[in-house]
Structures are given as C-alpha cells and as structure tokens.
Amino acid sequence: MSNLKLGVEVVSAHNLLPKDGQGSSSAFVELHFDGQKFRTTVKEKDLNPYWNETFYFNISNPDELPNHTLEVHAYHSNKNGHSKSSLGKVRIAGTSFVPHSDAVVFHYPLERGGIFSRSRGELGMKVFITDDPYIRSSNPLPEVDSSSYINSRSAQVQAPDEQVPELIPDTFSNRKKGSRRTFHHLPNANYPQKHLDSSIAAPQQPINYGVNQIRTEPNDPRMVRMYSNLSSQPVEYALKETSPVLGGGRVIGGRVLRADKPASTYDLVEPMQFLFVRVVKARDLPSKDITGSLDPYVEVRVGNYRGVTNHFEKQQNPEWNTVFAYSKDRIQSSVMEVVVKDKDMLKDDFVGMVRFDLHEVPTRVPPDSPLAPEWYRLESKNGEKKKGELMLAVWMGTQADEAYPDAWHSDTAGPVDASVPFSLFRSKVYHSPRLWYVRVNVIEAQDLVIAEKTRFPDVYVKVQIGNQVLRTKRVQTQTMNALWNEDLMFVAAEPFEDHLILSVEDRIGPNKEDVFGRVIIPLNTVEKRADNRIVHSRWFNLQKPSATDVEETKKVKFASRLHLRICLDGGYHVLDESTHCSSDLRPTAKQLWKPSIGVLELGILSADGLHPMKTRDGRGTSDTYCVAKYGHKWVRTRTIIDSMNPKYNEQYTWEVFDPATVLTVGVFDSSHVDSNGNKDVRIGKVRIRLSTLETGRVYTHSYPLLVLHPSGVKKMGELHLAIRFSCTSMVNMMFLYSRPPLPKMHYVRPLTIMQQEMLRHQAVNIVAARLSRAEPPLRKEVVEYMTDADSHLWSMRRSKANFFRLMSVFNGLFAVGKWFGEVCMWKNPITTSLVHALFVMLMCFPELILPTVFLYMFLIGIWNYRYRPKYPPHMNTRISYADAVHPDELDEEFDTFPTSKSSDLIRMRYDRLRSVAGRIQTVVGDVASQGERIQALLSWRDPRATAIFVTFCLVASIVLYVTPFQVLAFIAGFYVMRHPRFRHKLPAVPLNFFRRLPARTDSML
Secondary structure (H helix, E strand, C coil): CCCCEEEEEEEEEECCCCCCCCCCCCEEEEEEECCEEEECCCECCCCCCEEEEEEEEECCCHHHHHHCEEEEEEEEECCCCCCEEEEEEEEEEHHHCEEHHHCCCEEEECECCCCCCCCCCEEEEEEEEECCCCCCCCCCCCCCCHHHHHHHHHHHHCCCHHHCHHHCCHHHCCCCCCCCECCCCCCCCCCCCCCCCHHHCCCCCCCCCCHHHCECCCCCCEEECCCCHHHCCCHHHCEEECCCEECCEEEECCEEEECCCCCCCCCCCCCCCEEEEEEEEEECCCCCCCCCCCCEEEEEEECCEEEECCCCCCCCCCEEEEEEEEEHHHCCCCEEEEEEEECCCCCCEEEEEEEEEHHHCCECCCCCCCCCCEEEEEECCCCCEEEEEEEEEEEEECCCCCCCCCCEECCCCCCCCCCCCHHHCCCEEEECCCEEEEEEEEEEEECCCCCCCCCCCEEEEEEEECCEEEECCCEECCCCCEEEEEEEEEEEECCCCCEEEEEEEEEEECCEEEEEEEEEEEHHHCCEECCCCCCCCEEEECECCCCCCHHHHHHCCCCCEEEEEEEEECCCCCCCCCHHHCCCCCCCCHHHCCCCCEEEEEEEEEEECCCCCEEECCEEECCEEEEEEECCEEEECCCECCCCCCEEEEEEEEEECCCCCEEEEEEEECCCCCCCCCCCEEEEEEEEEHHHCCECCEEEEEEEEEEEECCEEEEEEEEEEEEEEEECCHHHHHHHCCCCCCCCHHHHCCCCHHHHHHHHHHHHHHHHHHHCCCCCCCCHHHHHHHCCCCCCCCCHHHHHHHHHHHHHHHHHHHHHHHHHHHHHCCCCHHHHHHHHHHHHHHHHCHHHHHHHHHHHHHHHHHHHHCCCCCCCCCCCCCCCCCCCCCHHHHHHHCCCCCCCCCHHHHHHHHHHHHHHHHHHHHHHHHHHHHHHHHHHCCCCCCHHHHHHHHHHHHHHHHHHHHCCHHHHHHHHHHHHCCCHHHCCCCCCHHHHHHHCCCCHHHHCC
16 A cells, blocks of 8 residues: 555635624634545634644545645634534645645635635645655544534543653654654634644544644744743744745745746735726816816726726816726726716716726736827717717736836725825835934123123023923023033934024023023024034124014124034934934934945735724724834835735835844824824834844744733734845945944044933924824824834833843853852862863963863854844843733833822832832942942051051062962962862851941941
C-alpha cells in the first residue's frame, strides 16, 4: 500500500459572512477528498477564526491524483446545533498539489456554496503531499450532527493533562532533533477553555483526528514573541508574520518570490481591481425647464453604489472631468448606467443615459497611455436614442493608475451618506511646516518714564508670539534703567505670519500692571543663523500701548528704549515628538542637511477584526482611516466606510536620513460621516524603529492594535503592514553610528529639560493647527496621539514600568554578582578552582586582561546571532506594566490636567503619592549619607577616624611602593575568594570603620 498522503492544514479564515443575526458566525470547516471527510472545531462568534488543525487523507491511487479534487466547505453552526448554513467553499484541483517542502499557506477566496447562497472572505490553508511513513491518516469523521460534535469536543476538554504523554507513540522517541509535532491549535482569547485539541482527549473518545501523531513544520502565519520570558505577553497580543501576495509577488520569510508578470510600482500592496469611469463633458443636451434652461449633472450607478458629479446651472454643454472608481470586489452587477439628470427643486428630471456591459470593459495596465474618452449618444430608459451626447472613458485598472488618487471611491462614500463631501475621505499627503526656534535675548531697558515718582518700579518684559507668552524676571530699579540679560525661546513656523510683540511692564500690585510701552517686530525681518555665531544686538524704541499697527509704530517716537538680540536659530532640531520616538533629527536650516542614506517604503494593506466604534442602523460599525508619520511627511489613507475589515492597499515612500528614527502608523475612526462634530476616535498605533530592520527585506506582519482604556488594556484589532528599508549607501549609514544623534547646536548651547518640554508642546500645537486647516483635515487629537503629546504627564503605571525596566537592565550585573558570590563561597569547587586558575593566569600576564574581555564579548555576540530577533518589535503590555495595573491608577492616568475628580479621591491619591515619595526620599537620603561618609574620611569631622585613615594611607603608600603590584593583586584576589572555613559571620573591619563615619543626617531638621 502506498504511503502517499494528502495533508491539509486549515489555518484560519478572514472576513467571513455573519450568519447568526448578531453580526457574527460560529464557523467550522469540512474537508472532502476521495470519499473521506473531516471536520474542524467550531469557533463560536468569530468572523476571523483561527484553527491551525491538520488532517491527512489516504491517496488510494497516486496515478489518479490529478483527476481528484479537494473540496473545502465553510459552514456556520446554528444555535440549535441541528443545522448548518454555508459560508462558502473552495475547490482545489489535484494538479495544484505540491510537496511539503514547497507548500505555503495560501488564502483562498470563498466561492458560493449554492446558487442562492452568498459568500465572502478568505480561507487560509496549506495543502501538500507527503510520503512520511510515520504519519498516519486521520480517522474518518462519523456522520454526526453539529450538536453531538460540539458536545464531544466539550467532553474532551475535561480530560486531564496527564494523559497527553500516553497518547504519544514510541515511534517518535527516535526522531531527529528539531522535528515538531502539532498537538493543539492556538486558542481564541474569548474561548480559551473550549478550543483544546483532540490530542488531550481521553482514549475512549469516539472522535480522534490523529493529530497527536502528526509531524509538521512551523505554521504560517505564525505567532512571534519578541522579548525574553521576563517581557513575554499573551498570545493574542503577539505579532503575526504573514505571506501575502503583493504586487511584486508572494512574500515568504522576508523574501519576495517574483511572479511571472512584471512587478508593479506598487509592489508592497495587494493589487486591487477598480472600475474607472471618467465623465469628461456633454454637448447638445436638451432643455427640460419651462424657461428652456438646464442644470445638468451625471449620476454613475453600479449596483448599490452611485457617484454624482457637480451640477452646472443653465449649461447645456457642461464639462466635469470627474473620475469615479468602483472596487471590483464590491460590484454586484454586470451593467453600469451613466445617467444625465437635470437638477430641480422638488424632483430631478431624467435627461438621458448610457449603459455599459461590464464584461466588455477593457483593461488598462500602466505604463500604457490613458484611455481616450469617446462620445456616446444618450438613450431613453427604453433604449431609444435621444438628443445630446456624453464623453466618457471606462476601463479596468488598479491602484497604480494615475487617475486613482483623485478619483471618487465607492468604498469611501458609498450608500451611507452621499451628502458628505468626498474630499473629506480622500487619501492625502501632508507636510509639516518648517519650524524654527526664536531666541530673544532681552538685555536692558533705558530711560523708563514712571508716572508715580514716589516708588521704584518693579519692571519686567513680556514677550509674545501668537499664543506663546513668556516673561523675564522682575527687576526693581532706582535709576530708571533695568538690566535682565535673559534668553527666552519660542517656536515659529514658516511662512512667518506672526509678529514678535515685546511690552515693558511695571507690576504695581496683584493682577495690576502698568505698561511703559511695547515693540512690534515682524518675524520675517529677523536674522537667521545656522551656528553659534554672535548676532548683533539692536536698540528698539518703545511705542505707546495704543499703537497697534506696525506702520504706526514707525511714525510715533518714544523716549524709552529696549536693547534686544533676536535671531532665528536654524542649527537646532525643533522637537515635536518624544526624543525616544522621533522620526526626524535634522536641523531646521537646510544647508546643514546631509544626503539621504536610504528609502523607507510602507504598504498599508488592511485592518482586521476592528471593534465597532459607533452604531449605525442598529448595528456596530466603523469608518476608519490610517495615518503614518515619518519626518516632515504625514500620509493619510482614504476613509473606508462601514467596514470592520477595511482593505486600504496604499503604498508610500520616505527618504531616510538617520536609521535611529521611528515610523508611526495610527488607525482612527472618522467622525465626518455622521457629521456630529465629535472627535476622531483613536483605535491604536504601531511604532517601528528603522534600526531594527534589515536592509532590503520585506516585513509583512499583522500588528495588534493595543490601546489603554480606563478599564485596562484592550486589543482593538490588527493592522497588516508591509515594510521595506532600502539602503543607498551602507558606508554612510555605518558612519552615522559615530555621529551625535542631534545637531551640533544641541551640544554647544544645550536647552534645559523644562525648555525642551515647553517648546515641544508649542511645536505640537503649531503643527496641529496647520494640519487641521488642510482638506481633509488632520485633527488636533490625531496629531497629539501620533506625537505622544501627553507622554510627559505623571503616571503611576509608567513610573512602575520604568522602574522594572531599570531593574531588568541591572539583572545581568546582579546575576554576575550572585555568581561571583557563589564562587567565593565555594559552592561549586570545580568552578571556583577554574576561576582561581584564570585569575592566576591574568595576574601573571596582565596584558591579556583586556583582550580576554573583548574576546569574551565577541563570542557572546556571535553566539547570540543565531537567536537574533528577526521581526520588528511592537507594543508590549508586560513591559508597559499594562497587564497588572490597578484600576485607580488608570483612572488617575486618564484624569484631565488640572484634575476634575472629587476632593476625597484627590486626597487619597495625594496620600498615596506621599507614601511613594517617602520611600524614594529614604533611598536618596541613604545614598547621600554614604557620600558624606566618604567626604568625612579627610574632613576631620571625626578626628579619631580621620587620624586612623591618614595613618593607614601613609602605611599603605610605603607598602605599595615596596611591594610589586602583582603580589598585592594575588593577595587581594585570594583573600576575597578564600574558603568559607576562613570567613567570619561578622562584617569586615573596613566596612565597620566606614559605617562609623559621621554623616550630616544629625544636622537636618
């Protein structure tokens, strides 16, 4: 009998059709081949189920294999358990079966299971042929209904874990190292106790698929853990590697397997077919109104979708030049109608129409020239020719078509709300304004005129640019001249539309100031500099407070003067992001920019399993779009209306100037569709550091969208991305690792932490205000979320997370110290003897110490290379301390600033903060005490202790001069590592002496 078997690995399904009336389905899969039938488990209420179950069919006659067909049916298990509804099917011909070594997971589109049934979505499977004699075919599935099947599965769950080893045959004991056996599939987070595999079932269970006797390779897509056990997180929050078919071919393990057809420009996204309709113009249209005029517009109907052009008043020869794009996957009709109508107050009049058979539409593939539009004679609804002609061009294309960016899309503003302007849903590219630091050096003021001669003025200068206001310190002067010499820093954006306003004021009393005068300076007249050169100072005459116009200030003369030094500092990088997650580190001045080192390409493929963010027509839905930021360039995908599994398939490119930068991609729910004035809701974001990517490799992963809510961390869905970082000059990139990350001015004239946080807040506000005026706008809440504008606010959770991060950094040192302590205590005599021998060798040949250390680090690095992370890191709930945070700490983190909570709650949180700060205060005090004891060695605060230490230093200097250093090192080393028999439980003499030294704790109140 032949050992040849057909293996089918049912991995997952995607975007299934809801069947239970509640927007979900309980899916399972049946497989039919050569008279054999198997069935997977039932995944309750999951439109994106994950099985990872493998079945093996006997191949009775290998010669007849090309004539056989594998049929895979996806069903929904009804509530009563006695019936099932078809979700779709897949038919795979025997000629497409490949050996196991060549098999990959392929996502097959589901076809209709019957004439009157519907289907959608994809089914991910790996189909292969194997002749492994160790693999036995799965047991045939008996004819049972769904209810008995589910009950049998639930009964298997109750089987004890101890029975697992008994089910493993002895034939696996002699297998070579590295082989794997699949015993169970990955569970669904919502039903962790129901999805155990049949391998843990009791032996007497009637249904056994034989999966416990199967040897398989790692599955694809596979779950990937990015960190060590200390920072591991739940499986549902892990990264998934995928193998999609993109424009350049199938991606497997970061490599692109080129297809036979030439690669497209959009090679990081899945090719999407669109029906393009270009409505150019019309001529000789008949008049419809009583007045003989016509207000024409065109309506393009394809199934349930309709696109409408603008209407022209009293125009019989209008010209629109509008392009419509209809997704081929959503087209449910074989005929397209292009209707010309007359806009009217009550009901629009029918003018004429043109019909197209979609099966006859030509296909255009760039770089072919655009399809030439043609004149079409208008027809009546009965097909009779009418007066008037319409110029149209109709073709099939992809997102690589030149007409795609400006086209009206059916998946962005379909049948939901046609009144919303389409411009709010288009994909757009934005550029942040170029930001400058404005340095205002207020030196002095002279000849101040005071109305009250009986008091000395309390003078300060208030400086304002837009909404930014800063003040100098107050100076009390007796000579009517004030001296400050203070530097004030502001942020300004090109083009410089704001004015720099300085006013000299006298503080008379609380909330009462008297203005001496002010100076108004246009920012476009301020000198720019790119380095630390001296900018010449200038005297400015103070104008009357009533002078509001710049020209008016030139006419009016005033006796008092203000001495200033003002410049636009272009040598800094204006921080609008967190320094740890910055996407650009270049200075403002373009003459300081270095050439780019590479190109970053991002393909935003799709989002899966999104949570409903709003309710429409009694059901949950979402209107989502993605925003990506890198450097000065922001991109926004089109808004996909009414979809929980949107497919974007948009590709973007950035120039890379520094590898130590971060790409940020966020997903948001748009509020423009309902026009309710609410904010766009954030769904989640992904950060990818470029330095963790290999050059030239294509990374295709599904990233979990994790968001922290007041109730805890929540997975809002998954974002499917394709990323490629291409390096143009490896030498330049390697050289950058020796350069400082920030521009030179940050080190020549550094800014304080307070200044950086304040200026960053102002920069984010300027960028948000500028991008919110674009069309479609990027709202302020989107910009703040993408730039982590609130990361500086206090959070108990972040404080604990940073503390545990610090402890994990020192864990290596603690482990080395513990190991050395065990060596000194002779817990393992062999290890201690080897350490003694190594110590003697290094002391005899001290020139080998540093080479040994560096060689050891080299060997560790080479050893860790095989365990290097092959996937970009992502959000980690364990590192963020989001999985064990107290609800009240989360409520405090989400509180507004200033707080809006009750006084009792604030008092409780304040007491908690006091207790934490008290422990920190104790630790800081202990560290200060140790430092003061070191200072007391020679300060004679304790004369006897200082005398002992001085005498010891004299004796030590004589002994060290006479005795060779190697002898002293030998004595010290063997003393530290002496046997426990020669140790005492009491502390050593030097430690006793140090603890008796005085500290300044007794001088504190």
